[in-house]
Amino acid sequence: MAGMSSKRLQKELAKIQGTLPPGISLVSAENLREWQMDLSIPDNPIYPPEEKYRLRFQFSPSYPIEAPEVVFLSLANPERKIPLHPHIYTNGIICLDLLDSQGWSPVHNVESICISIQSMLAGNTKAERPPGDAEFVRSNRQRPRDINFLYHDPTV
Amino acid sequence: MAALPPRQQFQRRTSPGEVAGQAQTPASPVRTRSATSEDSQTLFLNSAQEEPQQSQDQQQSSVPPPRHYQNNDDDPNIKKCWICFSDATEDTPETSPWRDPCPCALVAHEECLLDWIADMESPKNSRNRPIGGPKIECPQCKSEIKLARPRNYVVDAVRGLERISAKAVTPGAVMVLSGLLYNSSIAWGIHSIYSIFGEDDGFRILRPILLNAIRPPVDSYTGDLRQAAQTAVGVLLDHLVHWRLYLGLPLIAPVVILSRTKLADAVLPILPIIFFATQQHSPDDGLDFAHWPPSASLSFAVLPYIRSAYNLYYERVWAAKEKQWLKQIQPRNGQGQNDANNADGVADLGHLDQAAADDDNIFEVRIDGGLWDDWDEDPGQPQPDAQNNRAAPPPMPQRQPQAGAEQAQPPPNIADDRQQPQPNAVPPPAQNIQQPDRRLSFSPTAIAETVLGALLFPTLAGLSGDLLKLLLPLAWTTSSAAVSLAPSALAFWRPGLRVPARGLLQEKWARSLVGGCLFVVAKDAVMLYVRWKIARMHRGRKVLDYDRRKAGARSGRV
Numbered sequence: 001m002a003g004m005s006s007k008r009l010q011k012e013l014a015k016i017q018g019t020l021p022p023g024i025s026l027v028s029a030e031n032l033r034e035w036q037m038d039l040s041i042p043d044n045p046i047y048p049p050e051e052k053y054r055l056r057f058q059f060s061p062s063y064p065i066e067a068p069e070v071v072f073l074s075l076a077n078p079e080r081k082i083p084l085h086p087h088i089y090t091n092g093i094i095c096l097d098l099l100d101s102q103g104w105s106p107v108h109n110v111e112s113i114c115i116s117i118q119s120m121l122a123g124n125t126k127a128e129r130p131p132g133d134a135e136f137v138r139s140n141r142q143r144p145r146d147i148n149f150l151y152h153d154p155t156v
Numbered sequence: 157m158a159a160l161p162p163r164q165q166f167q168r169r170t171s172p173g174e175v176a177g178q179a180q181t182p183a184s185p186v187r188t189r190s191a192t193s194e195d196s197q198t199l200f201l202n203s204a205q206e207e208p209q210q211s212q213d214q215q216q217s218s219v220p221p222p223r224h225y226q227n228n229d230d231d232p233n234i235k236k237c238w239i240c241f242s243d244a245t246e247d248t249p250e251t252s253p254w255r256d257p258c259p260c261a262l263v264a265h266e267e268c269l270l271d272w273i274a275d276m277e278s279p280k281n282s283r284n285r286p287i288g289g290p291k292i293e294c295p296q297c298k299s300e301i302k303l304a305r306p307r308n309y310v311v312d313a314v315r316g317l318e319r320i321s322a323k324a325v326t327p328g329a330v331m332v333l334s335g336l337l338y339n340s341s342i343a344w345g346i347h348s349i350y351s352i353f354g355e356d357d358g359f360r361i362l363r364p365i366l367l368n369a370i371r372p373p374v375d376s377y378t379g380d381l382r383q384a385a386q387t388a389v390g391v392l393l394d395h396l397v398h399w400r401l402y403l404g405l406p407l408i409a410p411v412v413i414l415s416r417t418k419l420a421d422a423v424l425p426i427l428p429i430i431f432f433a434t435q436q437h438s439p440d441d442g443l444d445f446a447h448w449p450p451s452a453s454l455s456f457a458v459l460p461y462i463r464s465a466y467n468l469y470y471e472r473v474w475a476a477k478e479k480q481w482l483k484q485i486q487p488r489n490g491q492g493q494n495d496a497n498n499a500d501g502v503a504d505l506g507h508l509d510q511a512a513a514d515d516d517n518i519f520e521v522r523i524d525g526g527l528w529d530d531w532d533e534d535p536g537q538p539q540p541d542a543q544n545n546r547a548a549p550p551p552m553p554q555r556q557p558q559a560g561a562e563q564a565q566p567p568p569n570i571a572d573d574r575q576q577p578q579p580n581a582v583p584p585p586a587q588n589i590q591q592p593d594r595r596l597s598f599s600p601t602a603i604a605e606t607v608l609g610a611l612l613f614p615t616l617a618g619l620s621g622d623l624l625k626l627l628l629p630l631a632w633t634t635s636s637a638a639v640s641l642a643p644s645a646l647a648f649w650r651p652g653l654r655v656p657a658r659g660l661l662q663e664k665w666a667r668s669l670v671g672g673c674l675f676v677v678a679k680d681a682v683m684l685y686v687r688w689k690i691a692r693m694h695r696g697r698k699v700l701d702y703d704r705r706k707a708g709a710r711s712g713r714v
Contacts, residue, residue: 105295106239
């Protein structure tokens, strides 16, 4: 249903170019299938307010039935780092139930994903990487959608 | 600016007012005017005090404009599909009908819904879900979305079968494995019976099993249903009659193994009581204590007590000394790390039990009161004793049972409690129990050794019995009537010529029993001697110097 995904993406794009919640901004959506957004977190000492984080959204032809792939990007110019969070690996992969095939439903959209990620970061109190981060980054070959995360930490 | 249509946003609406206001009060320091529209927001905030009044003025002059929404999103009357995000306004004749499947406000196109549901039910999502999918829930209100599928009974039947067979795999595997264990236990039980009781007696005991073992399975009679039923019932009855055999034989193996642990200490002495309690009064009265030689069932029943008595004796008399000898060969500075595992004299003997000590996969278990290495044999069989005893008299009334010895007696249970010394040729488990810190180490090798040792014991007991027969004078081991015949104890069993034995050792099972006991005692004695000797020889060790003279000559040094 590529037609459906394109239509929906266009609608979402139109909506996003209107107003967005504070801290979220659209960087580029030239390719309808790949968007980049910038995120900043107010009010959390772990994340300085002037620091922005770059998210990359990749949509498949079966969006919105299938979840988009959302990862943080690390860039040099402009400088963008991967935020420090116990559920975000240093290669940018995010462990969020919303992004998994089991937790995703078409009722969500790009904006709601950004808000969820933003609140996940804003409510974080542990400035650390996930356990097994180095090993995961070194040995992971799967796309994020294929990884089976165990969502068992409700406190973050 | 006045030309702006009234439906503009509120902010813009005040702009005409601002201009008017500006004209009226140019002197207000609060205002920072700018004509560009980007700042209209700022202006709006700054002049909040004044604008409302002006906008109210404006409003009074016109009818309140109808609420217009900037885009279709905000209009609650326009349906929006939550899957594809398109509105009802974009419906073409080809779009699928709208559906409202749940109590909340979400509506969607039917095709979108079906696509989404198909994805939810697909195999990639449902590793462990039942076939046919889980309940599809609305993401917002979580109520079930119901589908009407066309029914096809064949499809339903096949799906039902699939579900059942998926559940039946585990029980099936368990059954196969347990059948495997049961049959191997029976096979080993048969072997041990033979080694204890000898050929004739053993065959007599085991005969009911033999027929059943090679009986064709019932389903080969399916040609004739009635005959099949009769045969099945016959087989069942046969099993029931000889149930002691079918229950007791496979139990021999595990009980023998368990008896090597101290677990048995608590349980075993109880079993003979059960035996005595259930013993029927049969003509060949096995309970006759006054009559020598005792019946086989009686002797085996008494074994747990003999075992406990021997254990006690060993503890009292030898255990302390053995501990002392072992300690003497330790390094003088304290306990080596092998303490927990091994008697160290092993170094001299170089046995494989050493491997157990150095094994990498040692699990340390803190168990109170030490649970390892008993060279115990178990008289757990008195129970099968009793049971088999009863089975035998009916089928074999004509035999004069040697004081009721017939039934499937368990292998000899030699009362021997030994805190494990080193293995000899026979592999008892080689673990030392004397551990002051009460730690135990398991390793797979040690467990295997225990099990093997336990399983071999009946065979060894039988062999020792044979050895006894060879060593002892014939008069003791054969009945008087048969002494004149060929020196074979088998003559003793010749049907019709049965003479009750006069002495205990004239029966093969008795010889095996006594032989096993003696074997254990002898082994213990030898181990004690060896330990003692090693402890003594420990002092005499010397380290040899490397012989430099020869080396010097060879290399030509001066």
